[in-house]
Amino acid sequence: MPTPDAPDPAAPAAIRDSGGRQVTRGSAKGTRKLSPIAYRSLIWNFTQRDLKSRYRGTMLGWAWALLAPLATVAIYSLVFSLFIRVEPPAFGNGREGIYAVWLLVGMVTWQFLNNSISLGMPSLLGNGPLMQKVYVPSFAPVLAATITVGIQSLIELGIVMALLAVLGNVGWTWLLTPLWLALLLLAAGGCSYMLAVANVYWRDLSQITQILLQLLFFLSPIIYPLTLVPETIFGWLPIRSLLEASPIAQFVIVGRDLLYGLTLPSAGQIGYLAMCTAVILVCARWVFRRWGEDIGEAM
Amino acid sequence: MTAEPAVSAQNLSKRFRVRRERRTSIKERLVRGRAPGSEDFWALRDVTFDIPQGSFFGIVGHNGSGKSTVLKVLAGIYRPTAGHVEVNGRVSALLELGAGFHPELTGRENIRLNGTLLGLTRAQIDRSTDEIVEFAGIDDFIDAPVKVYSSGMSIRLGFAIAVQADPEILIVDEVISVGDEEFQRKCSDHLFRLRNRGATIILVSHSMASVESICDHALWLDHGRVAARGRSHEVVQSYVDHVNRKEHDSSGEPEPDDLSLSGVRIGSGEIRVVDLQILDGSGNERGFAVAGEPAVVRMVYEAKEDLAAVDFGLGFIHESGAYVAGPNSRPVGPFDVTRGTGFVDFVMDDVLLEPGAYWLSTAAVRGDYMYDHLDRGFAMKVRGTPRGGAGLVGLPGGWRQPTATAGPPLDRSGERRGTGWSDTGSSPPLRH
Numbered sequence: 203m204p205t206p207d208a209p210d211p212a213a214p215a216a217i218r219d220s221g222g223r224q225v226t227r228g229s230a231k232g233t234r235k236l237s238p239i240a241y242r243s244l245i246w247n248f249t250q251r252d253l254k255s256r257y258r259g260t261m262l263g264w265a266w267a268l269l270a271p272l273a274t275v276a277i278y279s280l281v282f283s284l285f286i287r288v289e290p291p292a293f294g295n296g297r298e299g300i301y302a303v304w305l306l307v308g309m310v311t312w313q314f315l316n317n318s319i320s321l322g323m324p325s326l327l328g329n330g331p332l333m334q335k336v337y338v339p340s341f342a343p344v345l346a347a348t349i350t351v352g353i354q355s356l357i358e359l360g361i362v363m364a365l366l367a368v369l370g371n372v373g374w375t376w377l378l379t380p381l382w383l384a385l386l387l388l389a390a391g392g393c394s395y396m397l398a399v400a401n402v403y404w405r406d407l408s409q410i411t412q413i414l415l416q417l418l419f420f421l422s423p424i425i426y427p428l429t430l431v432p433e434t435i436f437g438w439l440p441i442r443s444l445l446e447a448s449p450i451a452q453f454v455i456v457g458r459d460l461l462y463g464l465t466l467p468s469a470g471q472i473g474y475l476a477m478c479t480a481v482i483l484v485c486a487r488w489v490f491r492r493w494g495e496d497i498g499e500a501m
Numbered sequence: 502m503t504a505e506p507a508v509s510a511q512n513l514s515k516r517f518r519v520r521r522e523r524r525t526s527i528k529e530r531l532v533r534g535r536a537p538g539s540e541d542f543w544a545l546r547d548v549t550f551d552i553p554q555g556s557f558f559g560i561v562g563h564n565g566s567g568k569s570t571v572l573k574v575l576a577g578i579y580r581p582t583a584g585h586v587e588v589n590g591r592v593s594a595l596l597e598l599g600a601g602f603h604p605e606l607t608g609r610e611n612i613r614l615n616g617t618l619l620g621l622t623r624a625q626i627d628r629s630t631d632e633i634v635e636f637a638g639i640d641d642f643i644d645a646p647v648k649v650y651s652s653g654m655s656i657r658l659g660f661a662i663a664v665q666a667d668p669e670i671l672i673v674d675e676v677i678s679v680g681d682e683e684f685q686r687k688c689s690d691h692l693f694r695l696r697n698r699g700a701t702i703i704l705v706s707h708s709m710a711s712v713e714s715i716c717d718h719a720l721w722l723d724h725g726r727v728a729a730r731g732r733s734h735e736v737v738q739s740y741v742d743h744v745n746r747k748e749h750d751s752s753g754e755p756e757p758d759d760l761s762l763s764g765v766r767i768g769s770g771e772i773r774v775v776d777l778q779i780l781d782g783s784g785n786e787r788g789f790a791v792a793g794e795p796a797v798v799r800m801v802y803e804a805k806e807d808l809a810a811v812d813f814g815l816g817f818i819h820e821s822g823a824y825v826a827g828p829n830s831r832p833v834g835p836f837d838v839t840r841g842t843g844f845v846d847f848v849m850d851d852v853l854l855e856p857g858a859y860w861l862s863t864a865a866v867r868g869d870y871m872y873d874h875l876d877r878g879f880a881m882k883v884r885g886t887p888r889g890g891a892g893l894v895g896l897p898g899g900w901r902q903p904t905a906t907a908g909p910p911l912d913r914s915g916e917r918r919g920t921g922w923s924d925t926g927s928s929p930p931l932r933h
Contacts, residue, residue, distance in 0.1 A: 253603040258646075287871035296775070335596040336618050420849040499579040 234332035236490075241342055247294035248346030252321075253353065267354045268361070271313050275306055278425050288426055292372045294464025303369070304462055306362050308424040311457045315390050315450065316415055322347035322394030323401050323408055330501040340494040341486075344398045348391040359383075366461060374462035381472070382460060384478045386453055396489050402500050403493075422450045449478040505589055507670055507701035508552040512584035515545040515570050515725075544570040546725045547584070552701055552718070554589075555690075559716035559733050560705045561740050561856060562656050568705045568727040572596060572672050575703065590669030590701065593619050595660065596600050602655060603646035612662055619666040623930060629665045637661040637814075640897050646810065646922040657684055664691050670701045689715070713737045743919045746885070768873040772808055772838060776801035777879040792885035798847040800863055802838070802873075811833035811872065816862035817854065818877060825854065826894075835867070853894045854883045898908070 231285035238245060248476045257263045281420075282288045290299030325343040332338060366372065402409045423431075423445065445451055451474055456467045518544045543569045552558045560568045567626055573579045574586060576594035602611050618625035631795055634643050635658040639650070647655060663671070671692070692702055692715075706712050712719055712733055719733035721740045728743070729736045766773075781787040782795030790796035813836070814829030828847060830836065836845065860877035888895040 243623065244617050247614050249737050251606060252605050254610060255603055258605045314591070332618075334573075334578065335592060340619065495580055499572070499580075 210339055212244070213290075223297060236339055237496045238341055238345055241339055241401045244338070245342050245346050245349065248343055249349045249353075250277055250352040256350070263369065268358065271309060271358060274313075275302060275309055277308075278305055282480045288430065290357055291427060291463065293369065294375075294462065295369075295371045297369070297371070300369075302396065303362075303365060304458070305425060306365070306463050307458050308454045310355055310358045310362055311386065311454050312419060312422065312424050313350060313358070314386060315393075316419070318348045318351040318390040319356070319394050319397060319411065319415065322353055322391075326402050326497055327405075327501070333498045334501055337498075339491060344395045345391050347379070348387065350392075352387055357486055363461065371426055371462070371464065373458045375464050378460050381452075382475075384458055385475050386457075388477045389449070389453075389475075389482050392479070392486035395483075395486045395494075397498065399489050400492050402497055414431055418448075420451060422443060422448060422454055423456055428455075452478075457459075503512055505554065506551040506587075507556075507589055508550075508556040508558075508703070509584075509587040510548060510550050510575075510584065513548040513571070513574065513581050514543060514583040515567075515574060515587060517542045517544055517580040518856065533865050538875075544725050545574070545581075545722075546727070548722070548727050549584075549714055550727065552703065553773070554701055555565040555696060555699045556701055556718060557696060557716045557733075558703045559699070559710055559712035559736075560722065561707075561709065561719060561737065562722035563744075565724075566722040568722055569596070570725075571720075571722070572674055572703070572705060576672055576862055581687065588670065591620055591664045591671065592670045593663050593668030594672040594674075595663045596672070596674045598756055602647045602659070605646055607646055608634075608650070608658060609673060611658070611858070615659070615814075616661045616666065619663060619668070621666055633658070633661045633665050636665065636691075653684075660688060664688075664695065666696075667698075668700060670703065671695060672703045674705045675707065675887035676714050676784070700734075707742055709737050733892040765876045766874065766878070767876075768865070768871040771806055771848060771872050772804040772811060772865050773873045774800050774813075774865060774878075775842075776877060777861055777863065777881075781882055789882040789884050790849075791856070792852050792854060792856050792883055792888065794852060794885070796849050796852045798849075798861070798881070800847070801844045801845050802840065802865065803842050804838045804840050807840050808867070808872070810839045810867055811838050812836075812866050813847075814866065816860075816864070817881075818860040820914040821893075823893060825859070852883060852885075853897070855887050855893055855895060856883050856885050857893070858882055 223496065257266055262269065279302040282305070283290075288301060290301045292299045292302035322344045325347045326333070326340060328345045329338065333343075335338070363376070397411060428442060428446055428451070431445060433440065433442050435441045446455075452471060456471055456475065459465045460465050519540045548567070549569065560571060562568050569651040570579065572594065573596070574581050574593060575588060576596065578594075578596075596654045603614065606614070609630065612630055613623075613626050616629075617623075621629075625778065634640055637654070637660070639654050639658060642650060643656065647658075650658070673692075696702055704712065704716060716733040718731065719736035721729040722728060723743075729739050766795050778786050778801065779790055780790055780797040780799055781791075782797075787796075798815060800815070804874040812830045814827060816827045819825050830845070859881045861879040861881055862874070862876050863878060865872040866874075
């Protein structure tokens with residue numbers, strides 16, 4: 203028999219009766235404390251489940267997590283540095299730039315955003331049977347997907363940084379990387395969550411999103427530097443400024459500045475990214491309040 | 502134990518929007534506009550109840566009465582549309598065993614995941630893993646992925662995790678009825694142990710016997726409203742009475758036969774039994790018989806010519822396939838039949854058959870010559886309350902106990918008779 207234990211504040215159900223009771227009135231969940239922090243152990247368990255089950259049954263297992271992005275980088279490098287000669291900027295240490303390395307930094311950023319949306323978006327539907335039988339806060343499976351992808355991206359980033367170190371391109375700006383990563387993680391988690399909830403109500407949103415993501419990939423300066431984009435097109439559309447203003451572009455640009463160019467982003471850039479992330483989180487919170495607690499029913 | 506109830510629900514209502522046609526894809530929305538009509542369906546209406554701490558609470562009702570909705574609201578899966586619920590304690594819901602299992606993960610990994618879902622800490626899970634494995638009886642498979650488990654094994658594992666979570670309030674939805682006898686016994690033993698430790702157990706069941714015997718209090722839901730609540734014995738009784746009354750009321754109308762009729766007809770065909778009517782004691786057509794009351798089985802025949810010395814027979818076959826009785830008119834002598842339509846009655850002063858569904862076979866013969874035989878061509882329902890014993894017939898007979906006082910032991914004081922059994926002769930006559 204299990205001996206009764208002092209409730210761990212991290213355990214979701216223990217939080218549910220924090221203060222002794224859970225009051226549910228009308229459509230509001232009363233005193234139940236619903237924050238990702240309170241449910242961190244559940245999110246972490248979902249993450250472990252996702253990580254463990256992801257490559258189980260495949261021959262190369264975890265190696266796929268690295269092989270797939272490397273293959274993509276190899277293909278783009280082939281096309282854009284051998285066939286079409288895109289000139290990469292110089293390294294921060296003054297050496298001549300290498301397209302594949304320059305691309306890798308942008309690609310890791312993009313892959314993280316892209317994968318966390320692709321994996322997080324269907325996660326509510328995928329956990330449908332569970333969510334109809336057990337109370338699970340709807341953000342838990344989505345954030346677990348974001349973290350799963352985040353761990354993969356962190357490994358990729360580690361490899362990229364090791365490569366940069368071998369090339370002698372290390373600088374103090376690397377110290378700002380955690381801040382950049384944190385903003386990226388929060389923004390990706392928030393976007394994934396909103397899309398996951400919407401996907402429960404509109405099932406074909408995932409297909410539309412796949413197309414939009416492809417469009418966003420080419421609209422962001424990932425495989426090309428912004429300097430290759432004309433200032434204006436059609437004589438009136440300031441295309442370069444528009445592309446530059448996108449948060450995705452800024453995440454890519456700031457990441458490259460920190461790791462590849464070894465230059466500090468401007469305070470305005472960081473502020474802009476922080477503001478975008480904050481807006482996303484506020485919206486995600488609103489979505490959770492409005493629809494997030496009815497997922498079990500909507501499925 | 503505090504006086505505060507474990508669960509207190511006040512005027513709980515839950516509305517579902519039922520769209521006539523679900524349009525969840527954007528294309529459908531664009532092409533065909535918003536779904537035309539959504540109807541409101543109130544799964545729960547003004548449901549109020551309290552569940553005292555440390556009690557066994559049963560919820561009964563027919564399918565679709567809102568039982569599961571109540572459980573889901575209590576478990577936090579649904580938000581109530583109106584009203585409010587107070588749940589005092591850590592809830593563990595067994596709405597479906599093994600709902601949170603991931604097929605690719607091993608049993609051990611699933612224990613950890615499910616334990617977290619039920620609100621256990623990591624230390625608690627690690628400590629109780631061995632007990633869970635032992636309780637579920639799956640030691641050999643604990644490190645194999647759950648997808649290779651038999652359904653019985655995953656159910657056992659799910660239950661084991663849920664009960665080891667040591668919940669303060671355990672919600673059980675008809676799940677104990679799965680699994681073999683031994684496991685069921687283990688489960689109910691464990692439920693009682695949990696209650697002895699002060700846990701509150703909420704049980705939804707279709708088994709009135711288990712609700713009545715296990716639960717202290719019960720709630721009867723009818724179309725989302727509270728039909729009765731109180732001591733489980735009284736609630737179950739009124740629910741059972743209601744179901745019986747409803748079946749009795751609806752029996753006036755023709756209802757689909759539960760039995761499939763075989764209707765294989767053999768014989769030369771000079772006379773045929775074309776219809777069978779079930780009448781009550783005063784000769785009104787009733788469509789069913791009532792155990793312990795008089796009834797008449799009327800065999801309607803069509804004769805193509807005048808026939809002499811025809812014997813009629815009936816076969817009563819219980820839905821289980823047992824041939825219960827085969828009365829025929831030979832003891833009272835054959836009947837002469839004139840051309841055209843007529844009938845003979847088989848009269849029972851007291852229907853000895855126990856309630857249930859019966860097939861009736863009919864026959865018309867002359868000696869060994871078969872005019873007509875229709876195998877299980879008709880069905881008859883016997884309603885009423887069973888006489889208490891087992892079997893297919895209420896066998897006439899009385900009970901007695903030898904008494905110390907002198908006197909012939911065959912009649913008098915010690916004698917007891919079976920209920921509903923009349924002593925007006927055991928062999929009903931056959932009338933024309």
